[in-house]
Amino acid sequence: MVLLVIYLFFVILAGRDCLVAGDSCSSDETCSPRLRTLRQCVAGNGSMKLGPGARSQCANAVSALLSSPLHGCQCKRGMKKEKNCLSIYWSLHQSIIHGLNLVESYPYETVQRDYDYVRLASITADSDVGMTTVNRCLDAAKACNVDDLCQKLRTEYVSACIKPTAKSGLCNRPKCNKALRRFFDRVPADYTHELLFCPCTDTACAERRRQTIVPSCSYESVEKPNCITQMRICNADYVCRSRLAQFQYDCEPSKTSANGCKQGNFGACLLAYTGLIGSTITPNYVDNSTSSVAPWCSCSASGSRREECDNFLGYFTDNICLRNALMTFGSESDQQPTPSQYSTTSHGSGENRSTTSPPETVETMRNFLDTIMPTQVCSFLIKARVHYSRFTWPYIQE
Template identity: 45%
Template sequence: MYFYMYGLLLLFDKVVFSSASSSGLPVPVVQGLGVDGDTPVDCLKANDMCNTNPQCSSSYRVMRQCLVGRDRTSMLANKQECQSAMEVLHDSALYSCRCKRGMKKELQCLQSYWSIHMGQSEGEEFYEASPYEPVDSFRLASILSGVHSSTLRATTHCLDSTRPCNPCLDATKACNLNDTCKRQRSAYIATCNKSPAPAPADTCNRKRCHKALRQFFDRVQTEHSYGLLFCSCRDSACAERRRQTIVPSCSFEEKTKPNCLELRRNCRLDPLCRSRLADFHTNCQMSSESTNSCPNEDYQACLASYVGLIGTDMTPNYMDSTPINFTISPGCTCRGSGNHEEECERFLQDFRENTCLRNAIQVFGYGTDRPKPATVPPTTSTKPDQEVNVRVTKPTLNTSEMKPDEDPCAYPICNDLEYGEKCNPSCGSKDPWMEIIEPESGSLSLKAHAWMWITCLTPLLGLLTL
């Protein structure tokens, strides 16, 4: 009899435990990390998908006809038809497609992107969204970690003020020890210094020079190319070598500087230049909500976007041989802007007074930036009637060794070498540790499960004593 009752209890226990498990909270899934349909396809695939859909392909042809001429002006003649076509394309993969930097057929992908997005609104926007997929933070962090390691190894003698120190010269030597870097660097230097046959000796083929520069930064490992471009300097000789990295006499300088707004207008006529400029504004635009003035506090993405501009009509460079308080700008001026001078100065300010870009270069050069994990969004997929409590814990800063008025986190960047170790853990990275707290329903079901056993076993123990 006792064995029979014990078997019934085991069977009842299995049923209760199964029901309790089924009502528990599922494992949280972070959106964007899995195949959830939110990941945009590249614009080449999106274009092929649209061609297989009669409605999408017809609307795409109408949109292309609406955009014949200078950007959006021709849409005004037949606005209703163009607007209807745009509404159809808004629900297609073409609207949310993106391109990858350095992908095969990158130019064709960018052309497909802009064929849709330059017709979304009338007039010219000051900032445009980047057509590129977000930068892989883990990949860039590992790359820059390797660069920092090699930079610190090569410039340890810079800690001794009595010895000569030229990190840019060290970066050049490191490049010459790498076959790919040496070959590609020699190629663009030769191209940018070569004058066309019928032209005077003081001219060069700028288009070929720009193409050679793009090939260098696309094909050479970032460990070597970034070292040449962002090396830290403490004297003018080093800074001048850094400025001469892209052969500015051909790739950057002109006898008569163009107007910046005109240069931007010409840049936006070229899909590649337009895309790289939009990417720069997306990743290097100064943000008051960030401790280091960069969007999402991401130095790496800003540096990659800056490098992407080199070899386009909007090629930027160091303006002089100032080692520390340097100024970066495209080769243009705001003279002759007329009534648009304020807009021109604002555009130029994004380069010359860009604290995000300046901090990124300085932090990279001194090797004080630390790889930070990609920010994980706190959004989780749950059932409508269940909630997940998220508790965010942050590391605390030990300020016992600091004076009350010497808080390094009060500055826009945490790249002061003296306080780097103290500041970086708390304000150098805003990435929180996320702790998922299970709802009370799960613990209540376990309590009910234990209470059932106690209630049922107590009478049995009483019978056994009899």
């Protein structure tokens, strides 16, 4: 009986997998032609190429597929063949872009575990012996170092993000971002959230926290690109579009919600936020003097789309849900703040995103690397002869 229940459980889960649903539809003589029609409808304004009655054909295909296994199917963040899974999901759900009435949220399965107020109960056996104060950022680094998966993937992305290419002398941004996505997708949020959202009370700590995702390689450029351009690039990529959809759903603000989040889950919001790291619209702390976050882009030259651009940027810079989630996680207390303690004021505009002074950046980046794997990272830097971007390493010698 128990085995039967387990079997049925996995059958139900498989039925919600878009890869399984896509295979099922493709092998069905009724479902397959409708899926092909729908893909024509959503591929580069393909409905225009279907000739007279195209809209009707598209609408009929959507209606028929709503009763197929494709409707309600989802993907897992970081899964194998994630892009293929998402392409199947968006074949059906992208039809909303062409004016067809289809309600959607985002393509990823809901994470059952609630990461609100997750704390690492014990970092190391003697982490609190003889200590009068708690440094959660340092403890988070220690915790990652003693966890095999966290240590391995963190060392991998740092190495990928600071190693210059032989041809240009610059870092390999695609490789860096791929390694970052791998880290945040595969390492439990217990570790990643503590590393990224730990509270800081001084600029040195805040700068080390800002350097967690190696901004000089993962997203920074001489000039900020326009947010509209970044959004267009993101929407053309199945993974980025899906991560953004998840973020906008889980971090949707609400003035009537007690905690400022329409979905009411801080943990889900922070998990969705980390899902954007390594994408075209990677968000990060704007400086080392506040806890404000934003993607590296500007709305200054948005023209007639300025309002759309401001709304996008405001999801990071003026979002009560995200702000309260960050504030609550960074609280020294594990207790949820009362509604009166939640922030109700707005962040400053993302246009004011500043950079830090090179001397402090050099020192804090060195300190940041020291917390990862001192011996291995130093060995790596010696071999690579790293002299990357504005960072220098004056104390590293053979």
